[in-house]
Amino acid sequence: MFDEQAPLDERARAYDRMAKALEWLGETWPDWPDLEAAACSVGLSPHHFQREFTRWAGISPKQYQGALAHGAAGDMLRAGASVLDAALETGLSGPGRLHDLFIAHEGLTPGEAKAGGKGAELVIGRAPTPFGLGAWLIGPRGLVALGFIDEGAPARTGFAHQGRGEADAFADLAARYPGASIRHDDGEAERFASRVFEAGEPLPVCLYGTPFRRQVWRALLEIPAGETRTYGALAGRIAAPKAARAVGAAVGGNPVSWFIPCHRALAADGRLHNYHWGIARKRAMLVYERAHRA
Known part of the structure; x- marks a missing residue:
């Protein structure tokens, strides 16, 4: 659920930056880039990026990377990969x-x-x-x-x-x-x-x-x-x-x-x-x- 202290208009103003961050993380998550690299992709400090992303999305950038890994692992398992292979390929964490x-x-x-x-x-x-x-x-x-x-x-x-x-x-x-x-x-x-x-x-x-x-x-x-x-x-x-x-x-x-x-x-x-x-x-x-x- 959203942070109660994140007003809707604040999330609206953050949308453009967050859309860029989502695209960047979607392309780079298999490499598990750190918070500093993710923040740099949208021109923010790590602290500011962590706070803004979490207040916009309701989860942290690391949790979001985990969600992408979770989804990719599910696709691999449905395609016939073993649990071990899926885990090794994605480094699962919970969404x-x-x-x-x-x-x-x-x-x-x-x-x-x-x-x-x-x-x-x-x-x-x-x-x-x-x-x-x-x-x-x-x-x-x-x-x-x-x-x-x-x-x-x-x-x-x-x-x-x-x-x-x-x-x-x-x-x-x-x-x-x-x-x-x-x-x-x-x-x-x-x-x-x-x-x-x-x-x-x-x-x-x-x-x-x-x-x-x-x-x-x-x-x-x-x-x-x-x-x-x-x-x-x-x-x-x-x-x-x-x-x-x-x-x-x-x-x-x-x-x-x-x-x-x-x-x-x-x-x-x-x-x-x-x-x-x-x-x-x-x-x-x-x-x-x-x-x-x-």
Whole structure:
């Protein structure tokens, strides 16, 4: 669980450095680099890095390295390696514990979904998350959409997979619900973020989508934290084995990032690709989950 003294906005500000640290540790963990080398990779002192990483992730850098080793050993064992070989290759240590949020989800009627939220009164605002500044879209029945803001990102036109400033992130979410009435209220977004990320309250999610898409999103929720599935595997899970492409489109159309975990869906070859809010953020989400998995 997070250190109670690590406010959510502090974790949001630390996200960029922590994403770089996660990538660096993910590449170098087999060599078990020490704390000083890890801190140097993001330009911090060892003391500052240890404190910031632990407050952001809820586990220490050493525990995170252990979690990576644990995951790699599991892969080796499933591939037929002996316990001794797996231990010698990875130098196992235990991972941190996972603090999960529970998600209650409900769908709209077919008419509401088809109308793009027509008549709905929604609130949009910015508020921190562990993965940077979030763009929150909230309705009377719960969270409608969550995206991410990359401050300092240039204004973009058309579709882009990463680097949206506030105006672009808000426009991205609002465009998904053209029939809704949307007002801006950062305070409401901050209260909502605090409830789910700091108080750990159950998160109501209002899924505006077709029945097929909601079925895919429910299948995403069934993937254990820290694990991944291919689009083909998801298609098989919903008894539509020939619909991998349609499943991919539904995953890409998921409006509620992180909580409806589209970051757990991968291409058939296992690549991280085409994440709407940036590959670095998808990588950070996956390794964050793996580090916390019991």
